Amino acid sequence: MAPDGNKLRQRNVPAATAAKEESDDPATTDRIATLKGLAESEICIDGTIYNIENFDHPGGESIMMFGGNDVTIQYKMIHPYHTSKHLEKMTKVGTVPDYTSEYKFDTEFEREIKREVFKIVRRGREFGTWGWHVRAVFYCSLFFGLQYLWMTTPTSLLLAIVYGVSQSFIGLNVQHDANHGAASKRPWVNNLYGLGADFIGGSKWLWMEQHWTHHSFTNHWAKDSDALGAEPMILFNDYEPNHPKRAVVHRFQGLYFPLVLAGYWMSTVFNPQILDLNHAGSSEIGYSWDNKYVQKSRKYAIALRLLYIYCNIVAPFQTNGGFSLEVLTHILVMGIAESLALASLFALSHNFEHADRDPTYEARKTGEPVCWFKSQVETSSTYGGLVAGCLTGGLNFQVEHHLFPRMSSGWYPFIAPKVREICKKHNVKYAYYPYIWENLISTVKYLHQAGNGTNWQDGNPYTGKL
Incomplete structure (x- = not known):
């Protein structure tokens, strides 16, 4: 999980654009889920669920090891330069409303x-x-x-x-x-x-x-x-x-x-x-x-x-x-x-x-x-x-x-x-x-x-x- 936010933004602009267009589609709705309901290609960060199956991660595919889990702390401890822009590069698919x-x-x-x-x-x-x-x-x-x-x-x-x-x-x-x-x-x-x-x-x-x-x-x-x-x-x-x-x-x-x-x-x-x-x-x-x-x-x-x-x-x-x-x-x-x-x-x-x-x-x-x-x-x-x-x-x-x-x-x-x-x-x-x-x-x-x-x-x- 690389902290290089600039590189991350450059490599994933097309994916981010597609994700935004999808989110603007009225037919697309985020699901409500629990942590136990995460799919193997999904992760949870601060109560938001992201699908990482097709995510081109600069740090390599080892990110896929954490599929199906809440990785809020792992994500933040590995990304010291974390900003909200990082998360926009992944596809949001749901929320965990009672996340604490x-x-x-x-x-x-x-x-x-x-x-x-x-x-x-x-x-x-x-x-x-x-x-x-x-x-x-x-x-x-x-x-x-x-x-x-x-x-x-x-x-x-x-x-x-x-x-x-x-x-x-x-x-x-x-x-x-x-x-x-x-x-x-x-x-x-x-x-x-x-x-x-x-x-x-x-x-x-x-x-x-x-x-x-x-x-x-x-x-x-x-x-x-x-x-x-x-x-x-x-x-x-x-x-x-x-x-x-x-x-x-x-x-x-x-x-x-x-x-x-x-x-x-x-x-x-x-x-x-x-x-x-x-x-x-x-x-x-x-x-x-x-x-x-x-x-x-x-x-x-x-x-x-x-x-x-x-x-x-x-x-x-x-x-x-x-x-x-x-x-x-x-x-x-x-x-x-x-x-x-x-x-x-x-x-x-x-x-x-x-x-x-x-x-x-x-x-x-x-x-x-x-x-x-x-x-x-x-x-x-x-x-x-x-x-x-x-x-x-x-x-x-x-x-x-x-x-x-x-x-x-x-x-x-x-x-x-x-x-x-x-x-x-x-x-x-x-x-x-x-x-x-x-x-x-x-x-x-x-x-x-x-x-x-x-x-x-x-x-x-x-x-x-x-």
Whole structure:
């Protein structure tokens, strides 16, 4: 979903003219519908239903993945230059009259932070820098070189660890920006880099279904698929003391959560959701992933998963003369190395002391929507600086990433000082840890508190004021 409004207008003038002529036809009437009544080629934005089946989208056909859903928040978070002119290029076909939202946009805080950040990163330059692409090529070369050794030479513990970590670098530095549409303004570049998710055992399609939902509802008590995804093993949400999801074992989750994260690779590679590309977590909160785009992508996702399993599990056994416990151990170590290097960094981002665990609390209490931009800041943290940025692809700047998810992570170190300045001006809490170990300690403390319910001794932690 590209923010280039001028290009959008130029490419879709004929379509817009036709749509206007159709709307002027007295015989044409918009239908009244509900969100559950959306067709697979329709999306809802602010209560208006649009048909996107023939929409020539500058960001590529990945927009079709969201057919059949309310994409109000996804649309606005990806289009920082949004104006009403953008929506006029799509065909309006109906309305959802009782549409409501817990979030609001175009607040004073949002306007100022975008105005000042766009002075640093000019329009059209928010994509991957030369430095970002050089780093991406380096990590891709490192990965494929190590994969060649993994498939053709005897395995070892050292190779397993280094190769596993190299896969995490693809997840952090390459596919993440690409599947946000932030690596390049050219869709084919994003699509190519985005397949990095599949080359490290994941799936770009499942990733987008989950991750874009997470971005829309960060730390939302009932809608953040990331916060709910580790249950019942880990409770990232701080449920009330007598909640049925709580168990005695959660009192110790601050100690055992690295063991759960270590199994991330195994649970991803052998995830049966690859068969239908229907991400269970986001489906449970109301999203539909059964449209033509998803259906046609299934065969590619399955083929890539089989290729990954062959290259990383079958081939090492073949090269080493058949099945052996030693090779199996090396494969498991490889997976654990990737899991810990990848999942542990993401676990820090939104689970720390004093994070807002329920940004829409006031919306439900008063009926007044809350600022989406403010919620993104107060549910995220930033740690480290340049070195951490090179290792994580800039994703250590999670506050900046959640404010501008379509901006390449290579820009985040440049905009971070201004973001902090504006947050301080508007009394928006900005969590910053100079060193990663400080963020890690805070995460362990939060998990311990969330596991044993001690936060409730000081009142309801879901007020966002802990």
